[in-house]
Amino acid sequence: MQPIAILYPAFVMALLTFVVAVWLLHCRIKAVKAGLTPLYFKLNHGAKLPDYLVQATQHYDNxxxxxxxxxxxxxxxYVTQGADLPMISLAWAFVVTRVVHTVIHLSSNRLRWRRDVFLLGFAILVTLWGWLLAHLLTNS
Structure with a gap:
């Protein structure tokens, strides 16, 4: 496996962020068409936002x-040459949890499912950091 493969999941995460940004723009346009004053977006206060817009904004912040x-x-x-197959696999697993988290958060928003997927992604991220630390300690 090529070490550069560790960077591919980052590109997919960036793409997910862009997709969420476009969704947020869609929600903002929908809110303005429904009567939300565009001035709200200049000052970020002064109006009650519809739930779907709050949800999209929170998810974008996530x-x-x-x-x-x-x-x-x-x-x-990548720079410490610690990108091995387990680390690359964990990186892809994290991306999958973030995509699933996005789908849940921006659709049904079932808190139990969202929480479980979030915690799985969190555990994977902690494992990635632990795996990297182990690599650094054994190769220094």
Whole structure:
């Protein structure tokens, strides 16, 4: 397996972020057409947002929380030559959890499912960091 393969999941995560951004734009346009004042988006206050817009906004914000640690661990694995098959597999598993989390959050928003998928992704991310640390400690 080529070490560069550790970066491919990052591209898919970035694509997911772009898709969520487009969805957020769609929701904002829908809200404005339904009567939300466009001035709200200039000041970020002064109106009650519809639930679907709050949900989309929260999910977009989520893309800049745990995934940031994901990008960092992938880059560190690449530059330290720690990108082995288990790490690459874990990276893809994390991406799958984030895609499933997105689908749940932006559709049914069933909290139990969302929580379970989130916790699985969290565990995978912690494992990625642990795997990288083990690589660094055994190869330094």
């Amino acid at each position: 893309q800049f929380e745990m995934p940031v640690l994901f990008y960092v661990v992938l880059l560190l694995a």
